[in-house]
Amino acid sequence: MHSLQALYGGTFDPVHYGHLKPVEILANQIGLQRVTIMPNNVPPHRPQPEATPAQRKEMLALAIADKPLFVLDERELRRDSPSYTAQTLQAWRSEQGPEKPLAFIIGQDSLLNFPTWYQYQTILDNSHLIVCRRPGYPLTMKEEQHQLWLEQHLTYQVEDLHNLPAGKIYLAETPWFDISATLIRQRLQQGLPCDEMLPLPVLSYIQQQGLYQKSSN
Numbered sequence: 001m002h003s004l005q006a007l008y009g010g011t012f013d014p015v016h017y018g019h020l021k022p023v024e025i026l027a028n029q030i031g032l033q034r035v036t037i038m039p040n041n042v043p044p045h046r047p048q049p050e051a052t053p054a055q056r057k058e059m060l061a062l063a064i065a066d067k068p069l070f071v072l073d074e075r076e077l078r079r080d081s082p083s084y085t086a087q088t089l090q091a092w093r094s095e096q097g098p099e100k101p102l103a104f105i106i107g108q109d110s111l112l113n114f115p116t117w118y119q120y121q122t123i124l125d126n127s128h129l130i131v132c133r134r135p136g137y138p139l140t141m142k143e144e145q146h147q148l149w150l151e152q153h154l155t156y157q158v159e160d161l162h163n164l165p166a167g168k169i170y171l172a173e174t175p176w177f178d179i180s181a182t183l184i185r186q187r188l189q190q191g192l193p194c195d196e197m198l199p200l201p202v203l204s205y206i207q208q209q210g211l212y213q214k215s216s217n
């Protein structure tokens with residue numbers, strides 16, 4: 001019996017409840033024992049984050065310290081080249097063997113941009129995609145060919161994620177959390193409170209490090 005392993009990649013500049021809460025709920029819904037959080041080093045499709053890799057890693061460590069569901073994976077932090085998910089998942093698949101069910105978790109906004117990712121079609125050869133809902137983003141792909149691609153891979157059966165090694169896309173029914181790292185960076189820069197948006201130890205660390213104070217957004 002192979003248990004489903006899930007990887008959750010992101011820039012996490014900073015990590016917030018919009019990352020953590022949907023995935024905790026998802027884990028309960030579909031029976032995930034463990035979620036591996038993987039911060040990228042060089043995000044492929046966006047400017048370099050404001051916080052350093054070490055600071056983003058430390059914020060994640062603080063955020064998950066009391067959450068045994070999550071473990072941290074530093075593999076992308078150790079690479080100086082762009083953190084292409086296709087390459088990371090290829091390596092992960094080689095380590096885990098061909099039978100193990102593997103999944104990569106993303107938010108709805110990432111699904112919409114997914115066809116622009118490096119070698120995106122190979123990602124489903126190595127893992128499933130699990131998509132969490134996010135307010136403000138449509139449920140359908142911008143281009144018809146990508147909508148067709150999505151529909152070809154969609155499953156509504158949680159069992160498929162546990163029984164097949166890869167290849168399915170599952171749109172999870174997680175609640176909306178209207179939080180983004182951009183909003184947090186902007187609010188901090190304006191001196192507005194963010195207590196409801198991210199764990200207190202992360203907020204204290206941000207203040208202690210003097211992060212997100214200049215107007216870089």
Ligand SMILES: Nc1ncnc2c1ncn2[C@@H]1O[C@H](COP(=O)(O)OP(=O)(O)OP(=O)(O)O)[C@@H](O)[C@H]1O
Pocket residue numbers: 009010011012013017018019022105106107108109110132133134135177178179180181182183
């Ligand atoms: N509020 C949210 N609800 C659901 N998924 C989210 C949410 N925020 C982020 N995600 C997902 O988490 C992953 C990592 O996101 P990321 O670290 O870029 O956070 P972000 O808040 O989108 O950052 P930024 O505002 O800097 O672009 C992505 O797959 C993204 O879709």
Ligand SMILES: O=C(O)c1ccc[n+]([C@@H]2O[C@H](COP(=O)([O-])O)[C@@H](O)[C@H]2O)c1
Pocket residue numbers: 008009010011012038040043044045046083084085086110116117118
């Ligand atoms: O491989 C790619 O081309 C690619 C393009 C955009 C994003 N990703 C990955 O998707 C995850 C979420 O990205 P982001 O930018 O929303 O933090 C993170 O692990 C990124 O490395 C990957």
